[in-house]
Amino acid sequence: MAESDNIVVETAEKIFADLADPQEINNDKNDSWQAPLWQALSEAGLPLSWVPDDLGGSGASLADGFALLNAAGRFAVAVPLAETMLAGWLLAQAKIASPEGEMTVLPASPKDRITLDADDALSGRARGVPFAKAAKHFAVLAHGKDGVSIALVDATRARIEPGLNVGYDHSDTVTLDKVQPVAIKSAPKRFDKTTLMLMGGVARSLQIAGALEAMLDISVRYSNERVAFEKKISKFQAVQHNLARLAGESAAALAAATSAADAIASAKSFDDEVYLEAASAKIRCAEAAEKGGAIAHQVHGAIGFTMEHILHRYSLRALAWRDDFGSESHWAVELGKLVANRGADELWPLVASR
Amino acid sequence: MTAALRFDPIRLPEECEQLRKEVRAFLADEIAAGTFDPHKPNREDTDAPEFSRRVGAKGWLGMTWPKKYGGQERSFLERYVVTEEMRVANAPTRRFFVADRQSGPVLLKYAPEHIKMDILPRICRGEICFAIGMSEPNSGSDLFAAKTRATKTDGGYLINGTKIWTSSAHIADYMIAIFRTSQPTKENRRHGLTQFLVKMKQPGIQVNPIRQITGQYEFNEVVFTDFFVPDDHVLGEVDGAWKQATSELAYERSGPERFLETYYVLTELVRAVGSNPDTRSAEGIGRLVAQLHTMRRMSVSVAGMLQAGKEPVVEASIVKDIGTVWEQQLPHRVRDLAAFVEETATNRETLERQLDFAIKTAPKLTIQGGTTEVLRGIIARGLGLR
Numbered sequence: 001m002a003e004s005d006n007i008v009v010e011t012a013e014k015i016f017a018d019l020a021d022p023q024e025i026n027n028d029k030n031d032s033w034q035a036p037l038w039q040a041l042s043e044a045g046l047p048l049s050w051v052p053d054d055l056g057g058s059g060a061s062l063a064d065g066f067a068l069l070n071a072a073g074r075f076a077v078a079v080p081l082a083e084t085m086l087a088g089w090l091l092a093q094a095k096i097a098s099p100e101g102e103m104t105v106l107p108a109s110p111k112d113r114i115t116l117d118a119d120d121a122l123s124g125r126a127r128g129v130p131f132a133k134a135a136k137h138f139a140v141l142a143h144g145k146d147g148v149s150i151a152l153v154d155a156t157r158a159r160i161e162p163g164l165n166v167g168y169d170h171s172d173t174v175t176l177d178k179v180q181p182v183a184i185k186s187a188p189k190r191f192d193k194t195t196l197m198l199m200g201g202v203a204r205s206l207q208i209a210g211a212l213e214a215m216l217d218i219s220v221r222y223s224n225e226r227v228a229f230e231k232k233i234s235k236f237q238a239v240q241h242n243l244a245r246l247a248g249e250s251a252a253a254l255a256a257a258t259s260a261a262d263a264i265a266s267a268k269s270f271d272d273e274v275y276l277e278a279a280s281a282k283i284r285c286a287e288a289a290e291k292g293g294a295i296a297h298q299v300h301g302a303i304g305f306t307m308e309h310i311l312h313r314y315s316l317r318a319l320a321w322r323d324d325f326g327s328e329s330h331w332a333v334e335l336g337k338l339v340a341n342r343g344a345d346e347l348w349p350l351v352a353s354r
Numbered sequence: 355m356t357a358a359l360r361f362d363p364i365r366l367p368e369e370c371e372q373l374r375k376e377v378r379a380f381l382a383d384e385i386a387a388g389t390f391d392p393h394k395p396n397r398e399d400t401d402a403p404e405f406s407r408r409v410g411a412k413g414w415l416g417m418t419w420p421k422k423y424g425g426q427e428r429s430f431l432e433r434y435v436v437t438e439e440m441r442v443a444n445a446p447t448r449r450f451f452v453a454d455r456q457s458g459p460v461l462l463k464y465a466p467e468h469i470k471m472d473i474l475p476r477i478c479r480g481e482i483c484f485a486i487g488m489s490e491p492n493s494g495s496d497l498f499a500a501k502t503r504a505t506k507t508d509g510g511y512l513i514n515g516t517k518i519w520t521s522s523a524h525i526a527d528y529m530i531a532i533f534r535t536s537q538p539t540k541e542n543r544r545h546g547l548t549q550f551l552v553k554m555k556q557p558g559i560q561v562n563p564i565r566q567i568t569g570q571y572e573f574n575e576v577v578f579t580d581f582f583v584p585d586d587h588v589l590g591e592v593d594g595a596w597k598q599a600t601s602e603l604a605y606e607r608s609g610p611e612r613f614l615e616t617y618y619v620l621t622e623l624v625r626a627v628g629s630n631p632d633t634r635s636a637e638g639i640g641r642l643v644a645q646l647h648t649m650r651r652m653s654v655s656v657a658g659m660l661q662a663g664k665e666p667v668v669e670a671s672i673v674k675d676i677g678t679v680w681e682q683q684l685p686h687r688v689r690d691l692a693a694f695v696e697e698t699a700t701n702r703e704t705l706e707r708q709l710d711f712a713i714k715t716a717p718k719l720t721i722q723g724g725t726t727e728v729l730r731g732i733i734a735r736g737l738g739l740r
Contacts, residue, residue, distance in 0.1 A: 086494050151554060220737050240734035247359060247733055248672045255361035255655060256648040262363035274646060283644035332644065335638030344625035348442050348617075351647055352374065354365075 007203040008049065009071050015040045016075040022214075022310040025078075038079050038102070047084035048098050055097040057088055065089075066261035069203050070254075073210020076313040078169055080104055080131035082203050087139035090196060094150035094185035100138035104129055106174055110326045112195050114176060116144030121178040124152060130324055132172035134163050140181070148192050152179035163188050165167050167313075167320035195270050200351065201282035202264060202323030205257035208285040211318040212250040215296040219243060223299055235301070249292035256284040263354070273353050275338060279331040286328035289318035359669060363651065364658030371437045378410060384445070392444045393704050395618055396711035400572065401483075401525050402446035409440075409447075410480025416453045419462060423470055424478030430661040434654065437611035442617060448522060450571070453477045456606055457484035457530050458479050464589040464598065465551065473551075487531025487552065487576065488519040494519070497532070497726050498544045498596065502578065503531035510585050511535070511550070513578040514559075523574040526554050532595045544596035549589040558582065568714045568732070606723055608656035608670035611679030613649045615719055616712040619688040619705070620646070626692060626699040640692040642684065649677050662729040668736030675729045682719045685712035 019037040022093055049065040049315040055249045060068075061281050069082055080102045087103035106126035107114060114124035122142050132138070138153040165171035220243060223234035231247020260281035261272075267274045295313040297304050322328060340345055385392055389405050409415060414436045419425025437455075440447050440595055458477050461470055476482045493499035502515025529552040536546040552559075558581030561574050588599045619643055627635045632680065653673050659666040689709055693700060720726045734740055 025548070045604065051616050080592030102363070113697075122710075127453055161388055164586045168577050169729070205695040216737075217699065223739065234739040237731075240728070240739045241730040243737055243739060244675070244730035245735035247674045247737060250667070251359045252648050252652065252676060255363075255652040256644075259363040259651040262365075276643070279640070280644035283641060284648040285566055287645075328641075332637040332640030333633055334636075334640065336631060336638065340624055340627055340636065343629065344621050347621055347624055351650060352438065352442075353648065354651065 004065050006067060008060050009067045011044050012046055012068050012071050020077055022076060023312050026310050026313060031165045033251045034079055038186040041081060046082055048065040048088045049276045050085050050089035051092050051098045057098055062265040065205055070210045073207035074214045076211055076317050078136055082207060085133045086200055086203055090139040090150055091152055093188055093191055096152050096185055098182045100135050102134050103139055104131050104135040105139045108324055110330055114140055114142045114143050116142040116149050120184055121180055122176045123178055125175045127173045128171045128323060129174045132174045133169050133170045140255050141193055146324050148187040149184055150187050151184040153179055153181050165318035165320035197325045198270060202260045202278050204321040204324050205281040205285040206261060206316045208321050209253040209257040209290050211314040212253050212288055212292045215292060215314045216246050218251045219246060219299045242298060246292050246295040249288040251287035253285045256281040276350055277354060279335040283328040286322035289322055293318055356625040361652050361655040364493045364655050370432055370734060373432050374435050375434055381443045381445060390446050392479055395444045400446050400448040404447055406449040406480035410478055415450055415480050417456050422620060423590040424475030431657055434657045441611050441614045444618060449483045450480050453484035455533055460530055460732050466586050467564055474590045482527040483522055483525050485520050485523045485526035487520055487529045488590060489519045490568040491516055491518050500532055500534055500547055502533050503546060504535050511583045513583055514582040515578055517576040519573050520576050523576045524563060529554055536593050536597045545592050548592050549598060550583050551587040552583060604667050604670040607674040608653055610653055612674045613681050616684045619685050619708050620714050621679055622701055622705040622708055623688045623692055625701050626695045626705050635691055642687060646681055649680060668733055671729045671732045675726060678719045682716045685709055685716055
């Protein structure tokens with residue numbers, strides 16, 4: 001996705017450049033950058049991009065929001081922007097208005113399940129919930145005897161065991177024990193946990209693709225500066241071919257993620273074709289995070305292995321994002337089952353349908 | 355960002371899907387009539403002249419070219435659909451594939467009008483086969499080391515030298531080749547090569563078969579001895595072939611044939627594991643399908659850029675690099691996953707026979723039409739590294 005394709009991305013990139021410069025953030029040992037960044041994003045209406053005006057949001061299109069997430073990946077933004085966007089989107093599916101402030105969604109893993117009892121109270125445990133500790137509210141997908149519901153929950157009502165993911169961002173365990181939600185409504189027909197996981201997975205895919213674009217960019221730049229054996233390392237064929245492979249991984253991630261985003265943005269329902277797109281994006285972007293990130297580190301050598309250098313802000317986050325909303329292993333098994341179930345002669349028609 | 359690689363999510367327009375149905379119906383009829391067996395990619399004889407004529411009669415050859423040369427003036431995306439459906443069906447496209455993809459567009463751009471009027475309609479009718487004369491015994495990836503000479507004589511040139519690895523030369527009616535018309539200069543080592551149209555099956559051309567490790571015979575050594583080529587068969591600028599070669603590479607490198615060559619083993623694996631696969635098979639198939647889908651989306655994206663008149667040389671090189679490495683690994687991954695397929699699977703023998711052939715095919719995929727190393731060099735140049 002090109003930079004500055006639309007006004008939402010343009011606004012976001014300006015804010016990121018001013019307040020989320022990776023080098024400045026990396027030098028800041030007490031996280032004093034977080035509050036001004038969040039404030040600027042909120043004032044621009046970005047965290048509630050996917051919430052319609054009448055539900056308290058800024059009513060941007062799905063496509064614009066996806067482009068925004070790709071841009072956030074290019075800056076390795078470490079505030080709950082994607083999470084609040086997803087939470088607002090989830091609540092809007094049930095026409096629940098979004099409150100102000102940071103939010104996140106639960107469950108954030110296909111393995112976890114929140115249940116709704118007869119008194120409209122929510123119970124269950126969700127692991128690996130991104131930014132749960134920073135969130136004021138949770139958007140919750142819950143299963144009750146009458147089907148799937150969507151609820152808004154006050155974060156102070158939950159028990160939170162803090163944790164960190166591979167990228168040093170909060171990834172917490174949230175336990176609800178008969179919690180009364182602020183608001184709860186039935187989910188739309190055919191909206192289920194898989195829908196939420198696919199949407200979250202595409203969000204993460206776009207962030208990974210953005211991080212890989214940035215890793216390619218800084219790796220190319222570094223190779224053109226660093227001198228070894230009396231020449232720039234970019235002049236060594238071995239280094240050139242590694243960077244060409246990184247470009248390939250970055251391109252594959254970008255293509256898979258933007259294709260899936262486009263598929264969701266123009267889909268009427270989450271059918272097999274959207275499933276193929278979204279699951280493939282998460283699988284392929286996760287693979288690219290591993291292969292591409294390894295090359296970026298290889299090109300940087302020891303300096304890229306230090307906390308002082310910005311590379312880890314991208315490489316580790318891209319690896320961490322693989323785990324959210326279903327890992328590539330999870331989606332590969334599910335996609336493989338879907339393909340097998342449709343039968344051998346239906347594989348090509350499915351691939352060609354996109 | 356230094357590297358502004360673009361892969362926009364292009365969707366094939368409605369008319370492509372209608373066309374796809376027509377192509378599938380046509381291929382189903384051909385299979386039913388016994389023209390070819392889609393489960394047998396390892397045919398001994400891959401030349402199918404009658405099939406070629408019938409594809410031509412459908413209007414599917416030279417379909418993007420002007421109508422006055424026999425073309426259909428259809429879009430590059432429509433051609434894409436025909437190509438991928440033919441490839442997935444394992445249709446015998448050898449006779450027309452090179453002419454349609456590569457030789458025709460070169461003639462369109464550089465041949466004199468009377469030659470275009472003569473040859474292009476015959477390509478469109480599926481009547482003639484083309485070969486490409488690039489590599490020589492001592493010049494493969496290093497195209498500009500070619501030594502086969504074209505010496506000026508009355509009314510044309512005399513050709514002396516040898517081309518090698520020339521696919522289809524034994525059945526080809528024409529070859530588009532590069533020959534040396536003068537020596538490279540100090541400033542430009544690429545100077546001095548000229549592109550020619552060569553009429554095959556004439557005295558002065560000897561075609562010697564070379565058998566490949568698959569057991570098939572598709573490429574050749576072609577020896578020219580005082581072979582005469584008339585002046586009007588020069589394509590483009592004398593000594594300036596290097597200016598003409600690069601822009602066509604995007605067409606040659608980004609098509610569906612660059613990741614679908616061994617696709618059939620994946621279909622057969624899915625058939626073998628059945629509708630209720632174990633976790634290991636499901637995960638393996640899921641990953642392969644995700645990778646395949648991603649490459650196809652990249653490839654369609656490049657096709658869309660070509661249709662829009664752009665020259666996405668770097669993006670096309672990325673598609674070929676990733677695509678050919680993938681199709682090369684595919685038979686080995688399928689072999690891994692097939693290790694625990696039930697003895698009772700009805701297509702077990704078919705799968706094993708296909709794997710045997712695909713594993714033998716695999717080494718060539720990252721060599722033909724631009725090696726992985728050459729492609730990564732082009733990508734590196736695009737990144738500003740050289």
